[in-house]
Amino acid sequence: MARVIAERADVVPLLTEIFRTYGYEGASLARIGAGTGLGKGSLYHFFPGGKDEMAAAVLAHIDLWFQQNVYAPLRETPDARRGIAHMFRETKRYFLSGQKVCLVGVFALGNERDRFAVAVKSYFVDWAAALADALRRDGKDAATAMALSEDVVGAIQGALVLARAMDKPKLFVNTLARLEARLLA
Amino acid sequence: MARVIAERADVVPLLTEIFRTYGYEGASLARIGAGTGLGKGSLYHFFPGGKDEMAAAVLAHIDLWFQQNVYAPLRETPDARRGIAHMFRETKRYFLSGQKVCLVGVFALGNERDRFAVAVKSYFVDWAAALADALRRDGKDAATAMALSEDVVGAIQGALVLARAMDKPKLFVNTLARLEARLLA
DNA sequence: GTCTATAGAGTGATAGAC
DNA sequence: GTCTATCACTCTATAGAC
Numbered sequence: 171m172a173r174v175i176a177e178r179a180d181v182v183p184l185l186t187e188i189f190r191t192y193g194y195e196g197a198s199l200a201r202i203g204a205g206t207g208l209g210k211g212s213l214y215h216f217f218p219g220g221k222d223e224m225a226a227a228v229l230a231h232i233d234l235w236f237q238q239n240v241y242a243p244l245r246e247t248p249d250a251r252r253g254i255a256h257m258f259r260e261t262k263r264y265f266l267s268g269q270k271v272c273l274v275g276v277f278a279l280g281n282e283r284d285r286f287a288v289a290v291k292s293y294f295v296d297w298a299a300a301l302a303d304a305l306r307r308d309g310k311d312a313a314t315a316m317a318l319s320e321d322v323v324g325a326i327q328g329a330l331v332l333a334r335a336m337d338k339p340k341l342f343v344n345t346l347a348r349l350e351a352r353l354l355a
Numbered sequence: 356m357a358r359v360i361a362e363r364a365d366v367v368p369l370l371t372e373i374f375r376t377y378g379y380e381g382a383s384l385a386r387i388g389a390g391t392g393l394g395k396g397s398l399y400h401f402f403p404g405g406k407d408e409m410a411a412a413v414l415a416h417i418d419l420w421f422q423q424n425v426y427a428p429l430r431e432t433p434d435a436r437r438g439i440a441h442m443f444r445e446t447k448r449y450f451l452s453g454q455k456v457c458l459v460g461v462f463a464l465g466n467e468r469d470r471f472a473v474a475v476k477s478y479f480v481d482w483a484a485a486l487a488d489a490l491r492r493d494g495k496d497a498a499t500a501m502a503l504s505e506d507v508v509g510a511i512q513g514a515l516v517l518a519r520a521m522d523k524p525k526l527f528v529n530t531l532a533r534l535e536a537r538l539l540a
Numbered sequence: 541g542t543c544t545a546t547a548g549a550g551t552g553a554t555a556g557a558c
Numbered sequence: 559g560t561c562t563a564t565c566a567c568t569c570t571a572t573a574g575a576c
Contacts, residue, residue, distance in 0.1 A: 195380040196466045199556060209501050210558085210559085220557060271464050278463045278520035287522070294520045320517065320526060320535065321510065326512025332505065335463035337472070337480045345509060348502065384566060394547045395567075401545090493560065 178216045178227075181206055186228045188272045194225055195281045222285065225277075229289040232273060235264075236293065250307040251354055257301065258350045261326060268333040268342025275327045291341035298323045305353070322349050363401045363412075365490025366391055371413045375458040379410055379467040388430065410462075417458060420449075421478065426485035435492040438538055442486065443535045448510060448523040453518040460512045483508045489539070507534050 172219030188205045189197050199210060199221065217223040226237035239260050265272065266333070274293045277286055298319045305315035332338075373390045374382050384406065388394060398412045402408040424445050432438030450457065462471055483504045490500035514530035517523075 178429050189464075191437065193380075193465050195378070197532060198554080204527035210556090214558065216367035218558095256410045264552085272487045274520070275516050278516050279464060281381055283519065290520050291522065294517055295367060317533065318528070324526075324530060325506065325510045326513065327516040328511065329462050331460050331512040331516070332479055332509045334468065335459070335475050337476065341509075344502070345506065348506065379573075383562080383564080393545095396546050396548070396572095452566095 172294075173187055178279045181208065181213075182215055182227050182231045186231055186273070189225060189228050190276075192268060193276050194221075195279060225282075225286065226289070228273065228279070229293075232340070233289065233293060233296075236297065241296055247333060249303075250304040253304045254308070254353055255350065257304075260348050262298040262343065262346055265330060265342065266329065266339075268339030271334055273329050275330060277321070283336050294323060318353065322353065325349055365488075366393065366398075366401055367412050367416045370409050371416060371458065374410060374413050375456060375461070378461050379465060380405075382406070408469065410467075411474070413458065414471055415460070418474065418478060418481075421482065424449075426481055429485040435489040438489050438537065439486070439493070439538055442489075443531050445486045447528060447531055450515060450527065451524075453515065453524030457512060457515050457518055460515060479508060482497075503538065507538065510534055 184206045185202065188202055192198075192201060196229065199213065202213065202221075202224070203209060208216075213224070214220065217227065218228075240257050241261075243256045244253045245249075260353055264270075266332065277283055278290050278294075283290055298316070301319035301322060302312075302315040305318055306312060326349070327343060329342045333340075333342040334343075370387065373387055377386060381414075383439065384395060386397070387398065387409070389407075391398070398409070400411050402412065404411075425442050428441045428445075429438045429464045431436075432441065449455075459475055462468055463479075468475055483501070486504035486507060487497075487500040490503055491497060495503065510530060511534070514527045518525075518527040
């Protein structure tokens with residue numbers, strides 16, 4: 171029977187989608203089982219800590235993705251403006267042009283925030299810091315860069331909320347375009 | 356035994372705080388009972404529709420508050436700029452300078468959005484429309500007014516997410532100040 | 541007796557843990 | 559698959575105001 175496909179690493183992307191779609195409380199083990207094709211036994215074999223450990227693994231996975239695809243390019247692309255443009259492109263892609271919600275944002279608003287406070291906080295702090303770094307290299311002074319980066323990271327989260335509330339994904343795309351224009355003006 | 360205090364209207368503010376703190380799924384009847392001091396009997400007496408009706412009452416209560424204290428002043432204050440300044444003042448007050456989260460935003464991100472889609476949508480649509488109205492009376496063209504108002508309503512939601520995620524309420528206050536400066540520039 | 545507010549035991553279903 | 563806890567919810571039984 172056993173020994174089919176799964177490794178822990180194969181399961182995490184599936185879990186990510188499930189948590190992103192249903193939220194932490196909404197992601198029941200039944201739903202997770204259906205979405206991953208794994209029985210409860212396998213799930214608890216990979217994640218002895220249960221749902222809590224699954225969510226932690228998902229947050230770590232998201233963090234890694236943003237570190238590699240957004241924060242590092244923001245910091246390391248020699249032309250800061252290209253790094254910023256890259257951030258907007260990847261952000262649009264990641265959230266499927268506003269059709270997907272930000273799992274970290276969902277966790278931040280829920281009372282599961284306390285449980286995952288460190289991961290939730292560092293996601294936003296790192297993003298804002300990386301963007302501020304790029305803005306500073308683009309010539310902004312430190313205070314302006316920090317304020318602007320917080321505005322932009324916040325506006326992205328807010329646009330996801332509005333796009334979902336209004337059932338209008340285009341609002342997310344339009345907001346991203348205006349934010350980018352503001353930063354690269 | 357009976358005949359003590361409560362009316363439905365007394366319960367709604369308590370429910371608001373509970374749903375805002377725990378979200379819809381996280382607000383169990385046990386928690387609601389503890390938070391309101393009412394037994395299930397009383398709760399189901401006031402809200403025969405159960406949790407669903409409680410949440411609907413809370414959303415209606417929030418909507419009324421914003422209609423009276425934010426949207427109507429935005430539309431009706433003769434000096435549009437004073438109406439906008441009033442909006443920022445009331446918004447700051449309502450969210451306790453960033454210490455409180457927006458219940459409608461929480462509902463928008465969760466999968467309970469579908470159940471309360473109409474209320475959730477109209478909260479944001481009405482806010483953006485009222486603000487766009489004021490901006491138009493302040494001399495902006497229709498397209499600019501609409502885009503700006505969506506940016507601002509979204510940025511407010513995003514600032515609440517970030518303030519909570521970073522445990523930094525000041526971020527909300529600072530963001531509001533920058534938004535107001537941008538609108539009244 | 542009737543109506544309203546209350547309390548809480550008890551229902552089946554389902555949750556997450558193991 | 560089995561466990562126990564907890565979920566939303568129902569129902570019966572109350573007490574006082576009319």
